[in-house]
Amino acid sequence: MTEHNNVQTLNQFIIHRQADYPGAKGELSRLLHHIGIASKIVNRAVSKAGLVDVLGKYGAQNVQGEDQQKLDVFADNHFIDALKASGECCAIASEENEDIIIFEDEMSRNGKYVFAMDPLDGSSNIDVNASIGTIFSIYERISPRGKLATIEDFMQEGTKQVAAGYVIYGSSTMLVYTTGKGVNGFTLDPSIGEFCLSHPNIKTPKTGRIYSINEGNYINFPSGVKKYIKYCQEFDKKSNRPYTSRYIGSLVADFHRNLLKGGIFIYPETSTNLNGKLRLMYECNPVAFIAEQAGGMATDGNVRILEIKPDSLHQRVPFYTGSTNMVKKTEEFLHFFNNI
Ligand code: AHM
Ligand code: MG
Numbered sequence: 001m002t003e004h005n006n007v008q009t010l011n012q013f014i015i016h017r018q019a020d021y022p023g024a025k026g027e028l029s030r031l032l033h034h035i036g037i038a039s040k041i042v043n044r045a046v047s048k049a050g051l052v053d054v055l056g057k058y059g060a061q062n063v064q065g066e067d068q069q070k071l072d073v074f075a076d077n078h079f080i081d082a083l084k085a086s087g088e089c090c091a092i093a094s095e096e097n098e099d100i101i102i103f104e105d106e107m108s109r110n111g112k113y114v115f116a117m118d119p120l121d122g123s124s125n126i127d128v129n130a131s132i133g134t135i136f137s138i139y140e141r142i143s144p145r146g147k148l149a150t151i152e153d154f155m156q157e158g159t160k161q162v163a164a165g166y167v168i169y170g171s172s173t174m175l176v177y178t179t180g181k182g183v184n185g186f187t188l189d190p191s192i193g194e195f196c197l198s199h200p201n202i203k204t205p206k207t208g209r210i211y212s213i214n215e216g217n218y219i220n221f222p223s224g225v226k227k228y229i230k231y232c233q234e235f236d237k238k239s240n241r242p243y244t245s246r247y248i249g250s251l252v253a254d255f256h257r258n259l260l261k262g263g264i265f266i267y268p269e270t271s272t273n274l275n276g277k278l279r280l281m282y283e284c285n286p287v288a289f290i291a292e293q294a295g296g297m298a299t300d301g302n303v304r305i306l307e308i309k310p311d312s313l314h315q316r317v318p319f320y321t322g323s324t325n326m327v328k329k330t331e332e333f334l335h336f337f338n339n340i
Contacts, residue, residue, distance in 0.1 A: 007194075007196045010036050028163060031088040032177070035082065035083075039167040040193065042120070071120055072120035079117055079119050080094070080101060090102070090109060090111040090112075092116070092117065093114070094119060104148065111141075112140055117137070118133075118135045118283055120134060121166075122248070124250075131171075133169060137163075140160070155310050156310070159307060162179065166287070168253055170253060178289055180293065183290050185202055199260075202259065204294040206323055207324075208263040209240055211232045212266065222270075224337040225333070227333050264327060265319070268318045268320070269301070279316055281314070281315065283319075288304075291321045298319070301318050302334075
């Protein structure tokens with residue numbers, strides 16, 4: 001029975017780490033703690049998603065007589081509830097909601113932070129039991145505490161994030177986050193219902209052998225991306241090519257694999273979607289923060305993702321992230337071939 005010796009739970013870790021921030025009053029710690037709770041609730045639902053679907057065919061209501069919700073709405077609601085209960089968050093932006101959700105109760109109005117999230121990313125994978133995730137980003141508000149939050153609280157560059165992370169609901173469930181002092185990963189131990197530190201201080205390899213892109217869109221890619229894909233597929237002993245192609249279609253799962261193994265994830269601009277598909281505020285920024293904190297990179301092909309000033313809540317940007325040497329190589333291809 002040695003398996004739980006020296007186990008550090010997420011909550012213990014958060015409390016220890018608070019000491020790294022002199023003057024911290026525990027507000028961010030409380031927020032992170034509530035994110036952990038929401039993740040566990042969503043994990044419980046995700047793990048029986050197929051079963052819920054089967055039951056759903058017999059009626060649109062669950063045993064409590066409530067309407068059964070799609071998993072992404074379920075996740076959205078539970079994260080909103082948890083964040084509200086924390087009392088540290090004054091507003092939420094979510095992929096599921098057109099406008100920001102402003103908490104009006106007194107405790108939340110005094111909250112220091114705003115929270116942007118994709119509550120259930122990779123939704124096309126739900127029905128087929130492949131990995132999905134939750135992505136989140138936390139900013140300090142700009143508007144004065146005590147007042148209602150505003151959209152301006154969200155329109156901040158990614159460099160201003162105070163914390164960001166994701167939960168991957170995979171063969172095991174993990175929560176990975178950063179507060180700007182490295183990246184740490186916690187695996188949910190279902191037997192004790194706790195996230196336990198399993199991947200301390202994650203560093204991504206400077207170079208890797210995996211490229212992840214939806215090649216079904218190939219004809220619509222910019223020339224630089226097409227040439228880079230061919231480069232990945234060419235034989236070259238010195239640089240250990242051809243590389244391996246891996247693409248799940250779930251950003252969290254694709255990014256997480258590449259983070260640990262080394263690789264590049266690309267969702268580029270295409271001739272049909274000039275800004276790509278992924279959203280800056282709650283997909284690219286949090287992932288970029290983690291990538292950089294792990295020693296990797298994230299750009300839109302020209303500009304560092306974290307330096308893009310958002311102009312709207314659901315703004316999309318081209319996204320190139322992963323091992324530094326691979327992202328730099330892609331940028332070389334983009335700059336050379338996109339200009340000829
Ligand atoms: P979603 O937020 O609606 O789930 O869409 C985002 C997902 C990402 O997880 C993934 O990287 C991408 O869409 C896959 O898109 P595609 O099917 O076009 O390759
Ligand atoms: Mg998404």
